[in-house]
Amino acid sequence: MTSLTIPAEHVDWRTKGFLQPGAPVAFEEFAAARHQLFGGPFTWPVMVARESALKHNISALASFCAAHDLAFAPHGKTTMAPTLFQAQLDAGAWGITAATANQVLACREFGVPRILLANELLDPTALRWLGDEIGRGMEFLLYADSVEGVAAISAAAGERPFRVLVEFGHRGGRSGCRTVEELTSVARAVTAAPGTELAGVAGYEGGLPDVPAAGAYLGLLRDATAELSKAGLLPRDVIVTAGGSAYFDQVAEQLSGAWLPGHELTVILRSGAYVSHDDGIYTQRTPFTRIPGSLDAALEIWAQVTSVPEPGLAIVGLGKREAPYDAGLPVPLRLRRRDGSVHPAGGLRVTDTNDHHAYVMVEGPPPRPGDLLCFGISHPCTAFDKWQVIPVVDDDETVTDLIRTYF
Numbered sequence: 001m002t003s004l005t006i007p008a009e010h011v012d013w014r015t016k017g018f019l020q021p022g023a024p025v026a027f028e029e030f031a032a033a034r035h036q037l038f039g040g041p042f043t044w045p046v047m048v049a050r051e052s053a054l055k056h057n058i059s060a061l062a063s064f065c066a067a068h069d070l071a072f073a074p075h076g077k078t079t080m081a082p083t084l085f086q087a088q089l090d091a092g093a094w095g096i097t098a099a100t101a102n103q104v105l106a107c108r109e110f111g112v113p114r115i116l117l118a119n120e121l122l123d124p125t126a127l128r129w130l131g132d133e134i135g136r137g138m139e140f141l142l143y144a145d146s147v148e149g150v151a152a153i154s155a156a157a158g159e160r161p162f163r164v165l166v167e168f169g170h171r172g173g174r175s176g177c178r179t180v181e182e183l184t185s186v187a188r189a190v191t192a193a194p195g196t197e198l199a200g201v202a203g204y205e206g207g208l209p210d211v212p213a214a215g216a217y218l219g220l221l222r223d224a225t226a227e228l229s230k231a232g233l234l235p236r237d238v239i240v241t242a243g244g245s246a247y248f249d250q251v252a253e254q255l256s257g258a259w260l261p262g263h264e265l266t267v268i269l270r271s272g273a274y275v276s277h278d279d280g281i282y283t284q285r286t287p288f289t290r291i292p293g294s295l296d297a298a299l300e301i302w303a304q305v306t307s308v309p310e311p312g313l314a315i316v317g318l319g320k321r322e323a324p325y326d327a328g329l330p331v332p333l334r335l336r337r338r339d340g341s342v343h344p345a346g347g348l349r350v351t352d353t354n355d356h357h358a359y360v361m362v363e364g365p366p367p368r369p370g371d372l373l374c375f376g377i378s379h380p381c382t383a384f385d386k387w388q389v390i391p392v393v394d395d396d397e398t399v400t401d402l403i404r405t406y407f
């Protein structure tokens, strides 16, 4: 079992969502106090993570991967939270995926045993550091989709070679070679360059609009891998990696199993958003709408009604600095009146946000200033990065732990 190095942290006046003047309080001490969310040292808005939902989601994806013989490298950029990395590794994850050199550096500091940089990297400074770390035994993979990329990696190689995944993309998508011919020429460049070795093929289907498109693209990724094998470019042990949180059923359908004769194949899934799930786009897009299983939304932001200035409108102290707005606005879930009674937030809808305000349209009895609203979020990746410390709550709203993020 890997035991990560998790920095000792404390809560103080710098910690958004906490009202902690004076001397800093260590995380362990804070968690041991078992504060209630309401009446504890918190100030609105505050984003919390539901413990039961995090546990459920981590176990759901671990079971999915085990059932389909997938290795799992959850995308770390979603949370950048070593306590969640630890929980994912404890549940059997193979390693952690990163998006940038800085995230790789953070993962390395935490002691993550295997790091998959699911991205091209051409920065010589970062590559030189990586070359040295690989020489010191770091298990690391990264992408290339151009001969320039391969040359940059090769130039930074140290004693041990970089293990490179050639990236296969799709038209209208992000990076990745668009044709098998291009993929083959980049793969040839990897095998020819000093200090690089070809580890396999990578793709990402998360930007595609629907299941048939994702399935078709992943089928092409499989065929492209088979072509590289036919060309004699792939080693015996091959890695194929794909997968976010929207189409992991398609990854299993298209890429699980023994479809690459003559090779030991490891298929690595990279879902990240699944860990907290959401009340927005991922609720709509999760494969668990199509296959048995479920995820629970873990993130909730509690914010206070500060003004009810005209009929049909409530202003709430929650804005772009606190809640994601790039893939859907916050979703009102529950209303907590000043007397402590909690009601479903029926008839409430967020129509816009400013830096620190949300415009909530009200149909029906309006909330009053001082009431609290609990919001779900849409898009976990742009929620976690807005909060350095996230209280973990149990089902009685008792704070049992704190999650520190490192973006």
Ligand SMILES: Cc1ncc(COP(=O)(O)O)c(C=O)c1O
Pocket (backbone or CB within 6 Å): 075, 078, 118, 204, 206, 243, 244, 245, 246, 270, 271, 272, 273, 274, 381
């Ligand atoms: C290359 C890559 N892999 C995996 C993921 C994880 O996808 P998700 O956030 O849907 O879990 C992402 C997310 O953007 C990504 O860019």
